[in-house]
Amino acid sequence: MEPIGDAAQLCPAVSSMASLERKPSPDANKPLSVTRSIWQWFCHESWHGFGGRWGIRVFPNAPCLCTRGLLDLGGTMMQPQHSHTNEVRDRRLRLRIVCPAYPAFNIYSRPAKVMTALGPICIATAVQDVPGWDAEVIDENNYRRGPVDAEGRPDHDALQRTRPADVVGLYGGLTSTIPRLYEIAKQYKDLGVCTIAGGHHFTDDNNEQALCNGIDVVVLGEGEKTIQELLTCFETGTDLSNVPGIAFLRDGELCRTAAREPITAFDDLPIPDFSVLRHARMRYYPVSGVRGCGMDCEFCTVKGRPRFAAPERMMEQFASIYEKWGGKVFFIVDDLFGQNRSDTLRLCRMLRDYQQRAHTRFSIMVQIRLDRARDGELLQAMREARINNLAIGYESPIAEELKAMNKRLDPQEMIELTRLYHRAGFRIHGMFIFGYPAPEGQPFRMSADERVRHFRRFIRKARLDTVQVLQPIPLPGTELTARLRRAGRIFPTDTVGLEYYDGNFPLFQPDDPLTPEDMQRAAQKIMRGFYGPRHLLAVATHVIAFPGVALWLHNIGAGWQKWYRGWARSVYRSGGWLLLRKWTDAFRKDGFLSKLAEVKRNCAPRRVHRSYTD
Ligand code: B12
Ligand code: SF4
Numbered sequence: 001m002e003p004i005g006d007a008a009q010l011c012p013a014v015s016s017m018a019s020l021e022r023k024p025s026p027d028a029n030k031p032l033s034v035t036r037s038i039w040q041w042f043c044h045e046s047w048h049g050f051g052g053r054w055g056i057r058v059f060p061n062a063p064c065l066c067t068r069g070l071l072d073l074g075g076t077m078m079q080p081q082h083s084h085t086n087e088v089r090d091r092r093l094r095l096r097i098v099c100p101a102y103p104a105f106n107i108y109s110r111p112a113k114v115m116t117a118l119g120p121i122c123i124a125t126a127v128q129d130v131p132g133w134d135a136e137v138i139d140e141n142n143y144r145r146g147p148v149d150a151e152g153r154p155d156h157d158a159l160q161r162t163r164p165a166d167v168v169g170l171y172g173g174l175t176s177t178i179p180r181l182y183e184i185a186k187q188y189k190d191l192g193v194c195t196i197a198g199g200h201h202f203t204d205d206n207n208e209q210a211l212c213n214g215i216d217v218v219v220l221g222e223g224e225k226t227i228q229e230l231l232t233c234f235e236t237g238t239d240l241s242n243v244p245g246i247a248f249l250r251d252g253e254l255c256r257t258a259a260r261e262p263i264t265a266f267d268d269l270p271i272p273d274f275s276v277l278r279h280a281r282m283r284y285y286p287v288s289g290v291r292g293c294g295m296d297c298e299f300c301t302v303k304g305r306p307r308f309a310a311p312e313r314m315m316e317q318f319a320s321i322y323e324k325w326g327g328k329v330f331f332i333v334d335d336l337f338g339q340n341r342s343d344t345l346r347l348c349r350m351l352r353d354y355q356q357r358a359h360t361r362f363s364i365m366v367q368i369r370l371d372r373a374r375d376g377e378l379l380q381a382m383r384e385a386r387i388n389n390l391a392i393g394y395e396s397p398i399a400e401e402l403k404a405m406n407k408r409l410d411p412q413e414m415i416e417l418t419r420l421y422h423r424a425g426f427r428i429h430g431m432f433i434f435g436y437p438a439p440e441g442q443p444f445r446m447s448a449d450e451r452v453r454h455f456r457r458f459i460r461k462a463r464l465d466t467v468q469v470l471q472p473i474p475l476p477g478t479e480l481t482a483r484l485r486r487a488g489r490i491f492p493t494d495t496v497g498l499e500y501y502d503g504n505f506p507l508f509q510p511d512d513p514l515t516p517e518d519m520q521r522a523a524q525k526i527m528r529g530f531y532g533p534r535h536l537l538a539v540a541t542h543v544i545a546f547p548g549v550a551l552w553l554h555n556i557g558a559g560w561q562k563w564y565r566g567w568a569r570s571v572y573r574s575g576g577w578l579l580l581r582k583w584t585d586a587f588r589k590d591g592f593l594s595k596l597a598e599v600k601r602n603c604a605p606r607r608v609h610r611s612y613t614d
Helices: 003-010 012-020 034-049 052-058 118-127 156-162 175-190 204-211 224-236 311-325 341-358 370-374 376-384 399-405 411-423 448-462 479-486 516-530 534-590 592-602
Strands: 093-099 133-139 167-171 194-198 217-219 246-250 253-256 284-287 329-332 363-367 387-395 427-433 466-470
Touching (some): 093 118, 093 224, 167 175, 167 224, 204 253, 370 376, 387 411, 466 516, 516 534
Parallel strands (some): 194 217
Antiparallel strands (some): 217 246
């Protein structure tokens, strides 16, 4: 079969470009810009490296540098001494990383306006070590004072006119943002810019989809080293297949290079530098010290044994953010804080001492497992470090569901352990998954109402400060997705698209006797039971009761804490109610239920299908 046949079969986008074949380039006589040089490198790689006609169709407007007598690559892309851009470079090169907008309003939409994803910051910081390259990050969720399009989103055409990027990176950390990610990628490709994507969404299963949707190279796993090598390849014209941990198309065939070894020498990496973030305002700063998680929960995409950075490196992240940007509110994004006990104690003490020396007070949130609550010394050190908010993945109060998730938690114990955290003075955000599907061969029946009762009872007893109740998401690369797909239960993504993969929508046929509508309603019911307008009243009564703090004159600190805690809880719960209302309005307008009806009409419920997550 001819290569173009393969490519066309692999990717419909290619066949639609076939009509452009052999058209003379309209730009053939224009002077070369740096962007075009890199663009042409891709063309060259497409022609000489990726192979003949397929390449020229992918980059139809790019005249090959060697045909213009500017470069002589000798037909091979393996010789770094042939630099494409050195001869034509008139400025430094720029990588722009874009974090795509969340598709819909959800509980994170508000905080997202004053925070950003750490991955792109790490990548852009690493690029500063590549000679001749600058890097910047544009976060569509946290964007102000920049050019905007008709929908109020960043105007990438205008950005490209004022500050042209030579390569664009796309953050694919959240599957729900992938449709927007592809939209941006195509927009940049139309402008002649090369595109690279990375992040948790991208697994071996969906590389081809990405490469047919505007992405030139997919980076698999950690990206700091990979991006440095890729950009060097772009500049020198060396063969991409020598870069571990990437996927791209060659002759229309998927080419996946050797897996990249997980990073362990974190001190080789620069400290994340938030100055790369443009047009944003930050309040919550992400900090990280652990990569990977050994717990292997069935629904989770975080895999591999944990690798720990030295506490000194973490401390340096806090200090540099505070000293450069005045940041005081932090989120340690590590999945299981406190896993490495001695290092965690050391970090907490460093944090305490630093704040004392700097006469400042941080507010830090961490994600932690319940079983750490038994370690009194750790809890005290955490409090002294001003870690005051904990996010805990309870997932479910139903033992059968916890077992199915491989969560290794016991619902009986969960309440006791929560009390220990509360007693130590932490605020707790409880994260739950409603209606987790039972494993094959171990059917578990429970009505929606009964499940709701379990959740409500548990949340009430645990006295959680805030909660989120989400639906299970069949995320790419997880065991949960694999088994649901085997059973043909996942709704086709051409009807219920990836933009719904944010945990607020039913995405597969649930266990009997639940229906997708039950799943939707029940999760909302639990949330509405927790958050509500009555808490507005509680805010008012707390304000009136404030003078009562004086009654604690014998221990004013404890009195203030008790008052503040009750007040903050009511504020969160009434704020949560407003968020829920906003979400419900958005949900009504969105018409998700009609999509659900369409799925029911068009598909036998258990039919296996191909989707983006395939
Ligand atoms: C912090 C966090 C959040 C924050 C911020 C999210 C954000 N990124 O903007 C908040 C609280 C808002 C959040 C919300 C949710 N999250 Co979250 N979150 C995380 C967490 C714990 C840390 C992310 C992080 O900073 N990691 C550290 C950085 C350094 O790693 P990284 O992002 O993976 O980046 C590296 C590589 O991926 C790669 N890379 C990344 N981007 C790019 C770009 C380019 C160009 C290149 C070359 C490479 C590259 O290189 C980076 C450095 O090595 C991860 C779990 C985890 N351990 O990663 C989950 C995680 C990202 N979240 C997840 C999920 C499911 C959610 C929620 C849907 C549900 C929930 N758990 O509440 C919501 C989604 C909200 C929405 N709007 O859709 C999943 C996403 C999986 C997926 N395929 O979608 C993860 C992976 C956890 C899991 N259980 O599987 N989350
Ligand atoms: S859900 Fe949390 S504990 Fe479980 S594997 Fe993922 S990161 Fe680890």
